[in-house]
Amino acid sequence: MTNIITLPQQVGHEILSELVCVDLRAAIKELIDNSLDAGAKKIVIKIENFGLTSFSVNDDGHGIAEENFPLLGVRSCTSKINTLEDFKNIKTYGFRGEALHALGITSDLSIKTKVEEAITGFNIFFNQSGILDRTEQICMTRGTTITVTNFLCRRPVRRHYHEGRKVKALEEVLGLIQTYVFARIDVRYELSHTQNGKVKSLLTSMGRNCTLKGVMDQVLGGKPPMSQTTTSIVESPISTQYFNHFKLAQIPNLLHYQDEIHFEGVISFVQKGMGCSGKHRFFLYVNGRPMTCLRIGTAVKEVYKRFNPSEFPQMILYITMPPSIIDVNTSALKDVLESKCIEILLAKLCSSLDSMFYQDNESIVLTNNKRKNPYVDNENRGISSFPAAKRPKATSILSNVLDNDISSNQTTLDGIVVVKPREIKCESQSVVQNIPTALEIDENIQTTEPINGMEIDKSSNVIQKSPGEIISTTNDAGKESSEIELNKTAKNVDDAVFKTPTRVATSYQKKNSIPDGENANKCSEVRDEIKIIEEIMVVRRTTRTIRPLKLVKFSKINFTNRLKKVGEEKELEKDKRNFHKQFAKDSIKDHEAELKCEIRKTDFQNMEIIGQFNMGFIFCSLGHNIFVFDQHACDEIYNYEMLIKNTTITSQPLQTPTVLDVGALRENVLQNNIAVFEKCGFRLKIDESREVGSRTLLTALPVVAKCQYETSDLIQMLDNLLNFPNSNCVPKKTKALFASMACRKSVMIGKPLSFRQMRSIVEHLEDLKAPWNCPHGRPTFRFIARHSEDQNK
Template structure:
């Protein structure tokens, strides 16, 4: 195959060509160069072990009877520099037909990132299976496919990928250890040689005399060891010089002790909210909230805390609202109302598959369905109940929104935008209000709650929950901070 680009002026430029190689490696070498082939490792066919089968909920008997899959292909080494910065060289096939199996692509990259988290692998993977187990008539471009025994397929690919990359990583580690051991032994011999070369004779205890004014001179005799001449070293030592060095070192330590480490530089300004939030994300971890000292309440609306030398001000209403909102998001199961007649959903085959796999998430959001596995694709799901909550109404558009979110993050708890708006309103009404006096116990509880949620920096309505006030060391040292 030869691909040529011909310009308007008649010039012809060869873009890519193959030489009819008999193997895939030969063709990869023609297109991407021999350097790419050197880093590739072949996939090895291996059945998943008992632990892997349990992880995917597959019985051992069914795994043996369903051994209808063959893996063919290669993946690049996990050594740093052998991967790619993007996924531009990943090729997946089913029965030699190019396709884009989303779950397989995600799994291969996730396993590779366990060994090399900064790069993506070169992948050529051809899945061979019976034609009856594959449905290619899902999308017009035939890139999306449905496969039977998908869990077994996923487990097989994962265990083969893990075994191959683990073996290579162990070889890399072994070679590094060998080089380090060799270096250590050679350096040890060098040190031993130096020690043998320098023999210092010490006088008897009754012959030692120290003169504080006059420096003592240590001289090493000039001898030859194994034909090598030893250097003569003269070293002057006196008690006064030692005292001066100790005094200088103490002065340097006391000076370094008073140097202030400034972590927060952004002013409290609505125009600089994003920069202030980035500083907090970088410097404050979840476990630090429990270590904060409660200093008191300011203006019946803010909590002042201290962490080391830094003072922080926390909005008592915004932080309580954020915590209540996250708890509602996580734990609330919406009540629903049954439909008199089940409603048909006009879903594509892909969206229908996503809905079936994430049915428990839809149930938590108040939607119930009847699923007929024997029906034709796009006609297997019917809506039987919709969520209700006072004046809030939900329907088909909320299902479409959930499907869109679950397409990129399957099995992740999520809520439609209107449900989040309802939870934000409820969280606001049940939270601690501005103007409410708080005891030290109440303030401690609110601050500890911030360490229990992943993103405590803003309330659901966008109001910041905390900001840095000042560093006490700057005040004690009389220094000013230039922003």
């Protein structure tokens, strides 16, 4: 335990932050940091009346020595660092020495603490300036309890803001504790909230000798549990693709840090159903400190979306980096990652995830509809872009035939399912081009040796099958179609030269693999089938019409002049299309207002109806602006929002209630919005005797014609409420049903309307939450033109 000192003025000024403990989450975070730095193994957070009355953080750390009491509430007093050099190698969670000072001057602060050697503990009180006021001896066990009452009582504006969002503030604290649970799984966390004398436990972690999978299942919940839908992250070297993508060649002096950057953790499988449908959940820890980094989150999501486009990943990532290349003091909460080696970290992380996901999904099926392989980039990406250690092992066509159980209709070629030639029609050009006709030479081959009776010439990428037959392979990624050329000396089909693009991923077998018996017959069948394909392709090639060459005169000067003339014509045409208006210098603001067109909901009442056009559109004017309204879309969005607002869906009770294992954070949101779910037809019951995270029981499901609801619909609503608290939370199935009902109920195109009906349709838009589009996305109105006062309407 180090004594508290006052930092030098220059050091304190360098790391100073004016925004400390400005809300409930920030205050509790600072106190938890102090508890972890004190070596605590159990941290208990108690909140009363959303923090407005009081909140406290209790830990079993080593306590505070009596000689340090006078400096506890003084600004820039800490025991974590002494100089700026210590800051470059910081390993503690806190270091500024500002949290207790900020709480002391904005709220009422008291501290109870006891060290192991002391006989009694002390209760410490501070005045309004955060200075030590008095102390009292008390009886307590080792540890520290910091209590804050009348939070932000001396900052009325911020307290008023906190009162307006107190429910959201409590959810933020719950999310914060979730984050710290994964930062230190050996520490036991307990979070409870007291309101109207009733104590409610929000989260309790296991601590001690627990495992990461156990903590994931307990805290995050979900069905199936997160431990069953995630895989461990395997670290891999930086691939050439991501080396170039993140432009690491521009920072050669930092590349040596890639050997000092390591990471581990878990991420969702890329198979369908393993990710989450809502916003992705991402927990990031750098050297044990909870952090956020938008670039890392975006990069992980982009890699994951290439393999699973319809879902988002869940990820817990632990990064270890040298403290000297990290700056954790860029934000008031010390939770934003900034590093000069961020590109190296991103390249290494993306390479590792890409290699992992590719190995899990290296099999594809080749069909006539040319299904796109989501695991191969469109930009020069193939197996060769992976590190050599991570490439799939090469096996020959014949060894696959011998080792695998092959049906009568398919042949497996190195993980690629190919339809047999007897099922291929000659006129299907796209199918023939997708059939591999030669073997691709692996870049790792260093010697020339015979393979199944064929000799390999590494330098020329040629396989010599027989004295008169040559099979040639090319590594030119720019060639996208198979090409067959007849040798000038070739006398039959066997003398053809075959060129195959690198995207056909087949390989070879070792030297002494000689099939016998029944396997030899299979090999013979495969050879015959390959020969049939070769004959088909040779016929297609030889029957093509060859155009005669024609000599054309070419002048470089004339060509340059023609290009210049075409460019000038395009620029002239572009200028004609552009809108030009000259303004006087003394009236720029007036002309800016003239070009600006903004409409609010209240403007719908002031619209002047001009008339109906084509029995489908309503023309209106507002001042000098003319608008056109889609009568069907306007009436449809009005009917849709009225259905959502006024319809209460009936419920069908379940014979056996379903336990909702949704985790602590989701459970808190669920219990705070029970009325929203009951309006949608979900009936819920709270069982306080059950474990935190699974105390909510689903007792009834909605009943709507032609719609069958499941628990997943409720989870989807819960995710929307968690990400967008003030949105209209309705299941997707209900939205689709209401949109269809509103469409059939609305005014159709082709119906003539009176002026009263047209005005009613336009004025209804003022009362809607989102009157700008219909439920199916069609805009309700558009700005047409602006007319002057002397023009006729």
